Amino acid sequence: MAAHALRRPAGRSRGHPFKRIASSDNFAGWAFVMPAVILIAIFALIPIGWSLLLSLQANNLIAPGHYVGLANYRALFKDHQFRSAIGRTVLYTAIFVPVSVGGALAVAVALNRKIRGIRFYRLAVFVPLVTSTVATGIIFLWLLDPTFGLFNYLLSLVGLPQQQFLQDPNQALYCIIAMTTWGWIGFDVIIYLAALQGIPADLLEAAEMDGASRLSTFRSVVVPLLGPATLFLVVWSTINALQLFDEIYVTTRGGPLGSTTMIVYYLYEQAFQFFNGGYGAAIAYVLFVAILLVTIVQLWIGRRRVYYSS
Amino acid sequence: MKRLVLFLTAGALALAGCGGSSNSNSTSSSGSGTAGGGNVDITLWEGYTETEASAINKLASEFNATHKGITVHVQFYGNNDYALQKVLAAIAGGKPPDISYLYGSWAPNIVANPGIVQLNSLIAQDPSFNWNDFWAAGRRVATVNGKIIGVPALIDNLALVYNKKLFAAAGIAAPTANWTWSEFESAAVKLTNTAHKQFGWAYVNDASEDTVWRYWAMLWQAGGAILTPDGKHAAFNSPAGVKALTLLQTLAQHKSIYLDNGSGNYLGLFTSGHIGMLWTGPWDLANITASKVPYGVQILPGDINHQTISGPDNWVVFNNGSARTKAAWEFLKWLTSPAVDLKWATMTGDLPTRESVTKLPAYKQFVSKYPGVDVWVRNLGNATQSRPVSVLYPKISAVVGEAIQSVLLGRAQPQQALSQAEQQVNGILAAP
Numbered sequence: 001m002a003a004h005a006l007r008r009p010a011g012r013s014r015g016h017p018f019k020r021i022a023s024s025d026n027f028a029g030w031a032f033v034m035p036a037v038i039l040i041a042i043f044a045l046i047p048i049g050w051s052l053l054l055s056l057q058a059n060n061l062i063a064p065g066h067y068v069g070l071a072n073y074r075a076l077f078k079d080h081q082f083r084s085a086i087g088r089t090v091l092y093t094a095i096f097v098p099v100s101v102g103g104a105l106a107v108a109v110a111l112n113r114k115i116r117g118i119r120f121y122r123l124a125v126f127v128p129l130v131t132s133t134v135a136t137g138i139i140f141l142w143l144l145d146p147t148f149g150l151f152n153y154l155l156s157l158v159g160l161p162q163q164q165f166l167q168d169p170n171q172a173l174y175c176i177i178a179m180t181t182w183g184w185i186g187f188d189v190i191i192y193l194a195a196l197q198g199i200p201a202d203l204l205e206a207a208e209m210d211g212a213s214r215l216s217t218f219r220s221v222v223v224p225l226l227g228p229a230t231l232f233l234v235v236w237s238t239i240n241a242l243q244l245f246d247e248i249y250v251t252t253r254g255g256p257l258g259s260t261t262m263i264v265y266y267l268y269e270q271a272f273q274f275f276n277g278g279y280g281a282a283i284a285y286v287l288f289v290a291i292l293l294v295t296i297v298q299l300w301i302g303r304r305r306v307y308y309s310s
Numbered sequence: 311m312k313r314l315v316l317f318l319t320a321g322a323l324a325l326a327g328c329g330g331s332s333n334s335n336s337t338s339s340s341g342s343g344t345a346g347g348g349n350v351d352i353t354l355w356e357g358y359t360e361t362e363a364s365a366i367n368k369l370a371s372e373f374n375a376t377h378k379g380i381t382v383h384v385q386f387y388g389n390n391d392y393a394l395q396k397v398l399a400a401i402a403g404g405k406p407p408d409i410s411y412l413y414g415s416w417a418p419n420i421v422a423n424p425g426i427v428q429l430n431s432l433i434a435q436d437p438s439f440n441w442n443d444f445w446a447a448g449r450r451v452a453t454v455n456g457k458i459i460g461v462p463a464l465i466d467n468l469a470l471v472y473n474k475k476l477f478a479a480a481g482i483a484a485p486t487a488n489w490t491w492s493e494f495e496s497a498a499v500k501l502t503n504t505a506h507k508q509f510g511w512a513y514v515n516d517a518s519e520d521t522v523w524r525y526w527a528m529l530w531q532a533g534g535a536i537l538t539p540d541g542k543h544a545a546f547n548s549p550a551g552v553k554a555l556t557l558l559q560t561l562a563q564h565k566s567i568y569l570d571n572g573s574g575n576y577l578g579l580f581t582s583g584h585i586g587m588l589w590t591g592p593w594d595l596a597n598i599t600a601s602k603v604p605y606g607v608q609i610l611p612g613d614i615n616h617q618t619i620s621g622p623d624n625w626v627v628f629n630n631g632s633a634r635t636k637a638a639w640e641f642l643k644w645l646t647s648p649a650v651d652l653k654w655a656t657m658t659g660d661l662p663t664r665e666s667v668t669k670l671p672a673y674k675q676f677v678s679k680y681p682g683v684d685v686w687v688r689n690l691g692n693a694t695q696s697r698p699v700s701v702l703y704p705k706i707s708a709v710v711g712e713a714i715q716s717v718l719l720g721r722a723q724p725q726q727a728l729s730q731a732e733q734q735v736n737g738i739l740a741a742p
Contacts, residue, residue, distance in 0.1 A: 060701070062398055062419050141573050147507050148579070167515070167569060167719070253572060255517050257716055273704050275419065 048288075055281035061271065065278060072282035082283065084258070085266040092177060092262065093241040100181045101233045104188030105226070109218075111189065112196045122193070129186035137250030140179045141166070169259035172252050176260055180247050184240070188233050195229035196222070227306035235298050242291050263287050350637040352408035352630075353383045355397065357390035365657040373644055380637045394419070397628070401425035406628035408638040411463055414451040414622045415519075418701045421454040427627040429458040432639050439643055443664045447620035447693035454699050460624025461642050462663045466591040467620040467693050468527055469686050470494075470611065474604040476501055476508070476586045485587075485608040487616070491531075491557055494587075494611035501586030502566040509568040510586045511561060512579070515718050516572030517711035519704075523619050523697070524589055525714050527610060528554035530617040530695050536706075537698055542739055546710065547732035553613070555717055555724035562718045569718060591621075592661055592686045599681065607682035609689045620693035652676060661687050702738055709734045 055072055059065025076082055111122050128136065143150045144165035152162050166172050199222060207217045223230075245264040248254060254261035254269065261269070263283065271280025358366055363386065370382045385407070387396055394416050400406045406425055420426055433441045441449065441458075448462030470485055477484060480500045485493075498510030514520040526536060534550030537543065561567045568585055570576040577594055579585045581601035588594070589610060598605055610618050625645075627638045644650060648667045655662045656676045661683070667673060668687060677684045697703060713731035716722040722730075 060419070061395070063422055138573065141571060141575070145571075145575065147509075147568065148575075148584075166571060169719070169721070251571075253516050253518060255712075255715065256515075256719060257517070257712055257721065269708070273708070275701065275704070 051281040051284055054278055055285050057278040057281075059277040059281075060275040061277035062275065068278070072279050073286070075279065076282055076286060081258070081261075082263075082266060085261050085263045088173060088260070089242060089244070089262045092173060092244060093238060095174075095177050096180060096241045097234060097237045099177070100185050100237055101188055101230065103181065104185050104192055104233070105230075107185065108189045108192030108196055109222075112193055122189075125189050126186040128183045131183070133183065133246040134250050136179065136183050137247060140175075141251055144175055166252055167256055169255075169257045172256060172260050176244075176247060176252070179251070180241075180244065183247070184237070188237070191229050191233055192226065195226050199225050224307050227302075228308055231298070231302040231306050235295055235302075238294060238298065239291055242287065242294070349379055349381055350633050351381050351383060352634050352637045352641065353385055354641070355385050355387040355393070355407040355410040357387055357393055357411060362658045362660070365654060368657070369645060369650065369654065373641060377640065377644070380640060382641050397626075398423070401628065406630065408628055408630055408634050409642065410626050410628065412460065412624055412626045414624055415697075415703070417451060417454050417459050417624065418699050418703070420626065421457055421459050425628050426459055427629050427635050427638075429461065429627065429639075430456075433458060436643070440664075440666075443648070443666050444646075445620075445622075445663065445665060445690045445693070447690060447696060448622040448663055450696040451620075451622040451699065452624050460626040461646055462622050463625045463646075464623040465620055465661055465663050465690065466593065466622070467618045467661075467686060467689050468524065468589045468591055468610060469618065469689050470608045471580070471588045471590055471594070471598065471682070472606050472608070473580065473583060473586050474606050476583060480586075484606055485611065487609050489608065489611040491611055491613050495557060495561060498561050498566040498587065499564050502564060504565055508584055508586070509579075510564075510566040512568040512570055512576035512585045512588055513558065513562075513718065514572055514576070515569040515715055517708070517715040518572060519707050519711070520572065521711045521714050522707045523621065525554060525558070525710070526697065527589070527617060527619040528557065528613075530619070531610070531615055532613040533615070535695075537739075541698060541700065544706075544732040544735040544739070546735075547728040550613075551728050552724045555714065555728060558714065559717050559724055562720065567718070592659060592680075592683055595680060595683060596659055605682065607685040609685060609692060616692055617694055618689050618692045620690065620696070659683065661690065665690075705738045706735050709738070 054065070056067055056069060057065035058068045058071070107125060111118065111125065142148070146152060146162065146164050146167055149165070151165065155162060164171060165175050203221055203225070204217065207221050212220070243264050244262050245268065248260050248262055248265045249268070252260045254265045264287070267280045267283040267287070270276045270283065354366075354370070356363075356366055367384050370384045374381050387393055387410070390411065390413065393410060393412055397406060397410050397412065401423065412420065433439055444462050445465055447467070448465045452458055452460045452462055470489075472485060474484065477497075480497075482497050482500055485497070501510035502508060513524065529536065529546055529551055532550035532553045534548045534554065535545040538545045558567070562569075568576060568579060576585060576588065577597055580588050581598060581603045583603065609616050625642055627635060627642070629635060645654075646663060648662075648664050648670060651662050651664055652667045652670055652672055654660065655667070656672070656679060659680050662668065662673075662676075698706070700706075709731050713722070713727040717724055717727050
């Protein structure tokens, strides 16, 4: 009791308890975030809870389902198509994350100087990000069309053999990687540009005065100082890559011959084409747990390796 | 990327009954419908756009003006693809529409839902409705295990559309109604010119139902069947099935098929003279006519017959009490009556859903407004078989889609692909 009384700021301790709450800083804070909290609760937390229940049901999303315990999860572990989808998703993520984050660093460094038309270049990098995924998909379908596409035309100009691209089961996944990297790199570049501009000039000056070459300055000063940005981008890109769906949906629809069926696309097929709603929800939960674990590991590594200047 | 997972869960939520449907004023006046003696308000949900949207609204106002005591409110529910989820959410929420447009492929999924009105007794009590006047393909898809769950709202089928100019340039006579597969095949090869990026034919190669249903037409033409008569085993792995898939393989090896990745690029390539022939439905007709490409329409080439495949959709009635069911039935009877059906067809270019429409005097105006459309109408008589009306069909379709795709991409031989697909389909059908 006494401790409680002591914590109270002077001058605010009098009056009706409700007024006290209403005038406290906590209340103002909660009032500001309440609209967001309510929206998140309605559109995220409740569905998350519901899909957990759904994953324990045999439910075709049409008639009321019935509980089947962990049967959906057990079936998942025996499902070789699901296993292949995991393999493809891991391969995609393992290439997409380093390529897009590393590529963004290179682009950001190139854009972080005062040259003519720099605003135009920055805009050019950012435009794909604000272009709708559907539009991007349709454009790439045309660019990569084996007969009428620009890419095969360019190959023919330099005498290289014509490719099937998205229609070749061995190439489609890599085309998707290229397409999504193009589409998402703008975000990474913006983050890196902001981080680059936050590097204190005196550190760079000190390195120069100590006789460090440009390359070693970059390696030993710039890259470590970009650590927090890199960590964020790796975590964020990994989460996005593991949930790849839109680009697949508008281009290959998981094909050809299932070669681009990622985890979430497989989920979509199960839930909305085959009406296995419970099974789809189980896939969503396995993915959710996997993403959670990957993120925890990444953050744990990040905490040990990343240097926070402030 | 996150949206889908959210979508799944949100969909589940809605179906569980928490989703308040976003329908507006007219359904909230549900009390007035059962009040007796007064006006009955009913709601119709549809996903039409452009021409069809204005046509349905026009017809509904015409009905409202001529039928005292019933008022039909037409409501646009957005993309047809999501109609099922919305309707089911509305049933769970206790406020379904009275009538909704639903895809024919959903019929087996909704038949068990107590919210829908089975029309058997209404149809039996009303000889003037003349159920047998609807094209057989439409009736089959609206009937699940003998239960009639809807009235045909749309009926399509596949016919051959060809570019007359390319045919003349290649010195090929126009296709006739007796065209054989070998005539079709040699025309497709002759129309192919790799240097000019010209293809004889186009095939949708995304392994979806779009890939599969064209193949079913060929399977039937060769005398094959999708499933055994009892529906318990796959039957497509037959000499007919292999023959049909071999035709696809041969044309793909000749580079005579433009493989469309599912985005519908084939249409623009046909109208710009890069593709000689299409197997398509009346839905592409408006664009083809508008492009001024000189085209002809013919029924599909055949092997032992010239069967086609049809993809009908339904008007489904939902139970909101007997007064509203009666009013909904009155409206559907009127909407699908031969005279009104012809009006709808003339406004939209959709095929008439009833056979007797072709005998009405004004049918000539419909045909002259949409040159070639009469071939599709006559072709409905060639739609003598339908896909299995089963909740398992989407899984069967996915397996066969991959089999066809593997042959088109040169990854498998027809016999090998079909044997593998047969095994998988039998597994699907045997699962409890």
